[in-house]
Amino acid sequence: MSPMRLARQARTLMVLGARRAQLPAIQTALAMGLRVVAVDPDPAAPGLALATLAGVYDLADLGAILKLARAEEIDGIMTLAADYPMPTLAAVCAEMCLPGPRPQVVDAATNKRLMRLALRAAGVPCPLSHHASNLEEARKAVAKLATDTILKPAASQGGRGITRVAAGSAPEVVDWAYLRALKETRADGVMVEQFIEGPEFSVESLTHGGQTHVIAVTDKLTSGAPYYVELGHSQPSRWTDAQVESLRRAARSAISALGIDQAAGHTELRLTAQGPVIMEVAARLGGGFINSHLVPLSTGIDLVGACIQVALGDPPDLTPKRPSGAAAIRFLSATPGLVSSIERLGELSEQEGLVEADVYVRPGDLVPELVDAGGRVGHVICRGRDPDHALALAERAMDRIHVLTRAREAR
Ligand SMILES: Nc1ncnc2c1ncn2[C@@H]1O[C@H](COP(=O)(O)OP(=O)(O)O)[C@@H](O)[C@H]1O
Ligand SMILES: [Mg+2]
Incomplete structure (x- = not known):
């Protein structure tokens, strides 16, 4: 059979983003025998050179990306670890009837204001929070909560614009934290949240056809107050079986509250004396090398490969492929x-x-x-x-x- 014919028989996966964080998706998909269409605004992004076909577009440019997706008759679309392309991804899935998270699911998983509303409506424990769209609202929210607070962009990631503000701080301190968060928000102002005490975790999962598989629970290390930069992750969790089980359960309820039925999940939580409290949920795999490196090392499962299968509508293969540790x-x-x-x-x-x-x-x-x-x-x-x-x-x-x-x- 000619290579041309073979190439056409292979299914095609579009990967949104081709920077370093996306390389595991591109490399794994190629190793699975898929054609890979990678898109990135930067023509020098390393994944573009690896892909079967490259598109240089802003990841929010739905028109251009949809046109390319249709021309290449893609069978699935995914992105690793990045929120920014998620709305485009969901819109392409909706337009082309591809497996993936629906637009309203992605809205709730990328906008912390909508996320809090969805979690609260479903009775899932999350911090008390208020939305602020100006300095006065931020000051009022801080005063109303009367605890230490976290001010953060309503839509951002990577810990950008996060500040802990001590209870009783001067109004200028609140203003500074508000403006810092506002500068980083992609949409919808700033969240003012009750500060939740307790060790931090993330729960890595994959949901296919409405069934959620929890793959791993990650212990986290951050730089602490006031910015909480993630400095380390380890697996498996060192906490007790009962505590880990409570985290898995909380993540499942958050995933279901957001309506994630066909996507990976990365749920961040703190464990308090009263049980787990959800910090945030993403309808995608988490970054920080958790899913590309730690999960395969600790569980033997090729989670990126399984995520690609879910993006193609196939059942994920979650059997360990190598020794766990x-x-x-x-x-x-x-x-x-x-x-x-x-x-x-x-x-x-x-x-x-x-x-x-x-x-x-x-x-x-x-x-x-x-x-x-x-x-x-x-x-x-x-x-x-x-x-x-x-x-x-x-x-x-x-x-x-x-x-x-x-x-x-x-x-
Ligand atoms: N309400 C909160 N209580 C305690 N810590 C918080 C709270 N919100 C955020 N944090 C801390 O800030 C970090 C980043 O916040 P997060 O909402 O996860 O933002 P990002 O989307 O940028 O990762 C969290 O991992 C956590 O350490
Ligand atoms: Mg986070």
Whole structure:
């Protein structure tokens, strides 16, 4: 059979985004024998060169993307770890009758105001919250809650524009946090939320034909107050079976409250003395190498592959393909300034348990203050006997990589 004919027989998956975070989707789909149409606004995005066919469009450009999707007769569409393309994805699914989350599901999974409404209506525990569209509303909301609060953009991700404000703070502090969140919001102003105390988790899931499979529960490490930048994840969870089960149950109820019936799920929660409280739910796989790296290492399941199957309307294959264990990622940070050098102490490849180490910056690059995920400068991923061991190894690997900076000269 001619290669041309073979190519036409293969099914086609469109992947929205072709930057680094999307590479596992593009590479896995190609390895599954699919044709891959990748779309990214940046012609230099690395996934475009790997894909069968590349489209250079803004991921919100529904007209252009739909035209390409129709021309290529795609069988499914997906994106990994990014909210921005989700409305386009849902609209393409709706227009072409493809499997995937419906537009109203994506609205609730990308807009925290709608998300809170859906969760509250279904009785799913989530923080008390108010929506603010100006400074006065923000101040009033903070006063009304009378607890420590989190101010955050109604629509954003990656921890951008998040600030914890202590109860009783001066109005200027509230104003500062409000403006910081407003600057990052893609839509719909700012959320003012009751601060929920407790350790943080995420629950990784896949829902196909209305049936939700919970794949893993991830323990999280953040930079803490006031910005809560995610600095590490580990699997499996170190908490008790009963606690983990309560997190799985809470995630299931959140997924059902949002109406997610054909999509991956990434649910973030805190565990309080009264039980789990939902921070947010995404109708897609989470980022931070959780699903591309930690899930396969800890469960043996190819979750990205299974997610591709769900995007094509096939039942996901959730059988472990390789040994399971424990895995952890730690993100690297550095003193803000210009990168002067990157030092690796000893032969990193000899580090026990090391799966991957990467530094995102080069000499001369600017390291910003660590106020969101954009301030992280690299990561290390390790496997270990158990999650504590994997974390300890990742910390040891992290300590061997030094990103040195010097202060930026005053202008
Ligand atoms: N109501 C809240 N109570 C406690 N911590 C919160 C609350 N909202 C957000 N956070 C903290 O801020 C982080 C980022 O908030 P999140 O809503 O997940 O935003 P993003 O979509 O940018 O990830 C959370 O992981 C958590 O650490
Ligand atoms: Mg989050």
